[in-house]
Amino acid sequence: xxxxxxxxxxxxxxxxxxxxxxxxxxxxxxxxxxxxxxxxxxxxxxxxxxxxxxxxxxxxxxxxxxxxxxxxxxxxxxxxxxxxxxxxxxxxxxxxxxxxxxxxxxxxxxxxxxxxxxxxxxxxxxxxxxxxxxxxxxxxxxxxxxxxxxxxxxxxxxxxxxxxxxxxxxxxxxxxxxxxxxxxxxxxxxxxxxxxxxxxxxxxxxxxxxxxxxxxxxxxxxxxxxxxxxxxxxxxxxxxxxxxxxxxxxxxxxxxxxxxxxxxxxxxxxxxxxxxxxxxxxxxxxxxxxxxxxxxxxxxxxxxxxxxxxxxxxxxxxxxxxxxxxxxxxxxxxxxxxxxxxxxxxxxxxxxxxxxxxxxxxxxxxxxxxxxxxxxxxxxxxxxxxxxxxxxxxxxxxxxxxxxx
Amino acid sequence: xxxxxxxxxxxxxxxxxxxxxxxxxxxxxxxxxxxxxxxxxxxxxxxxxxxxxxxxxxxxxxxxxxxxxxxxxxxxxxxxxxxxxxxxxxxxxxxxxxxxxxxxxxxxxxxxxxxxxxxxxxxxxxxxxxxxxxxxxxxxxxxxxxxxxxxxxxxxxxxxx
Numbered sequence: 001x002x003x004x005x006x007x008x009x010x011x012x013x014x015x016x017x018x019x020x021x022x023x024x025x026x027x028x029x030x031x032x033x034x035x036x037x038x039x040x041x042x043x044x045x046x047x048x049x050x051x052x053x054x055x056x057x058x059x060x061x062x063x064x065x066x067x068x069x070x071x072x073x074x075x076x077x078x079x080x081x082x083x084x085x086x087x088x089x090x091x092x093x094x095x096x097x098x099x100x101x102x103x104x105x106x107x108x109x110x111x112x113x114x115x116x117x118x119x120x121x122x123x124x125x126x127x128x129x130x131x132x133x134x135x136x137x138x139x140x141x142x143x144x145x146x147x148x149x150x151x152x153x154x155x156x157x158x159x160x161x162x163x164x165x166x167x168x169x170x171x172x173x174x175x176x177x178x179x180x181x182x183x184x185x186x187x188x189x190x191x192x193x194x195x196x197x198x199x200x201x202x203x204x205x206x207x208x209x210x211x212x213x214x215x216x217x218x219x220x221x222x223x224x225x226x227x228x229x230x231x232x233x234x235x236x237x238x239x240x241x242x243x244x245x246x247x248x249x250x251x252x253x254x255x256x257x258x259x260x261x262x263x264x265x266x267x268x269x270x271x272x273x274x275x276x277x278x279x280x281x282x283x284x285x286x287x288x289x290x291x292x293x294x295x296x297x298x299x300x301x302x303x304x305x306x307x308x309x310x311x312x313x314x315x316x317x318x319x320x321x322x323x324x325x326x327x328x329x330x331x332x333x334x335x336x337x338x339x340x341x342x343x344x345x346x347x348x349x350x351x352x353x354x355x356x357x358x359x360x361x362x363x364x365x366x367x368x369x370x371x372x373x374x375x376x377x378x379x380x381x382x383x384x385x386x387x388x389x390x391x392x393x394x395x396x397x398x399x400x401x402x403x404x405x
Numbered sequence: 406x407x408x409x410x411x412x413x414x415x416x417x418x419x420x421x422x423x424x425x426x427x428x429x430x431x432x433x434x435x436x437x438x439x440x441x442x443x444x445x446x447x448x449x450x451x452x453x454x455x456x457x458x459x460x461x462x463x464x465x466x467x468x469x470x471x472x473x474x475x476x477x478x479x480x481x482x483x484x485x486x487x488x489x490x491x492x493x494x495x496x497x498x499x500x501x502x503x504x505x506x507x508x509x510x511x512x513x514x515x516x517x518x519x520x521x522x523x524x525x526x527x528x529x530x531x532x533x534x535x536x537x538x539x540x541x542x543x544x545x546x547x548x549x550x551x552x553x554x555x556x557x558x559x560x561x562x563x564x565x566x
Contacts, residue, residue: 008561016541016542016543017542017543019542021534021536065539066537066539069539069540073524238460239459239511239512239513252485259488335431336430336435337431338432338462338481338490347462349481351479363465363549367462367463379512404539
């Protein structure tokens with residue numbers, strides 16, 4: 001029984017489970033349906049695009065999602081808050097620390113213990129979240145350059161991301177799915193010697209970012225492929241609920257780290273880079289990429305300031321216990337709560353309904369930034385070329401774990 | 406604008422009975438309205454001066470279970486220029502859940518409503534493209550309903566042990 005193939009094959013299965021939105025007989029002459037994905041390098045994961053084309057021109061794009069749906073919300077309804085945390089990691093698996101930070105912040109606010117958290121804990125949280133933001137942006141930038149046709153930056157970026165993953169592995173024991181930030185504290189304190197290594201890394205990475213800017217962003221071919229492509233005006237972006245580097249690429253200075261001023265971000269000095277239309281029009285693919293790269297520089301600044309605090313005002317002491325304020329029992333009062341935080345991809349939100357009688361949320365809804373950002377794909381690519389579709393999709397920077405949850 | 410100002414502005418526009426109750430415990434603070442009034446209230450919240458909720462952050466569908474026999478749709482609104490929040494809750498009938506679509510006000514409602522429909526089976530009137538979004542089209546049932554029982558086999562694959 002164990003080795004038996006269970007799946008019952010039927011040639012109509014795809015049509016039954018994910019039927020095309022458009023029918024072949026409704027197409028005008030010269031139009032055809034091109035199916036891209038779910039297994040295709042330029043879709044950045046298991047995403048299927050149903051593309052109606054007229055020659056090279058795109059008439060419409062319909063994304064088909066759900067290939068990576070892992071029932072996050074259903075799991076969350078059956079597990080205590082702290083046990084849901086590993087599932088939160090698996091939403092945006094490229095930036096697990098950031099999602100954890102958002103989730104944990106929400107639960108702490110519901111419990112009313114957000115002011116009892118030690119400052120050192122908060123600085124460590126911001127430090128690891130910003131490291132993870134760098135890692136996520138490296139993947140976004142590297143794969144985007146590869147989508148456009150530049151092979152070299154991708155291994156460069158993976159090489160630099162590897163340094164971050166090793167640092168975070170040293171901290172938490174895992175490379176990508178950390179379960180490090182706990183409700184009320186942390187899994188462990190930073191390992192001894194981490195601050196020095198991290199400082200070395202911050203010094204190492206700065207010239208690499210300059211190098212990337214020279215090789216990719218100022219590259220003639222890259223500019224030709226991305227400038228004036230996929231132009232997203234700010235008002236349309238807001239109406240579509242777009243957040244994160246995409247919205248900032250359209251010129252709006254909107255960063256929840258500044259607006260909501262959560263955690264210790266108000267104590268840290270950093271800027272919010274926005275798109276200015278330097279290479280073409282405001283809000284094009286080039287602007288979005290440029291915002292991501294500038295954000296990397298800002299993250300490095302934040303990391304350096306965190307390290308300064310973690311070796312200065314809030315330095316390691318013998319009696320520091322990162323689990324000191326971890327509650328034994330997580331049972332919030334009955335309430336509805338929406339928490340949001342700035343992730344590398346945009347606004348990640350969690351809606352909780354606690355019934356006050358159990359440790360398990362009555363309902364936990366995750367608002368994935370990638371999911372909402374992806375919804376604009378059709379609007380942006382209509383009327384463009386197929387080659388531009390790849391450029392636009394890459395510039396949205398989706399991670400399918402968060403789209404499908 | 407504070408929560409009280411938003412309430413008085415809404416009451417001034419639509420009359421005292423427009424808000425059936427308020428939830429001060431919620432964060433952000435919430436108002437409850439009837440599902441019939443949803444579209445006009447949301448249009449007003451979106452475009453009137455002083456309120457200008459230009460961003461619809463999150464739509465949550467919620468099943469209260471068979472005992473209370475109701476479902477809820479919860480909207481989290483945010484105004485970027487004025488930096489104020491509002492949560493709007495609407496109760497819908499559980500046997501025949503349907504509610505107006507907000508796709509004509511916020512485009513982001515398109516996919517978020519599709520997700521709510523997919524996982525809870527709440528129908529959105531006048532939605533341009535109400536298909537399942539996360540689950541396969543031939544999946545049976547809506548998983549986030551409290552009385553959901555998954556099908557035993559899907560194409561010969563056992564769904565769960």
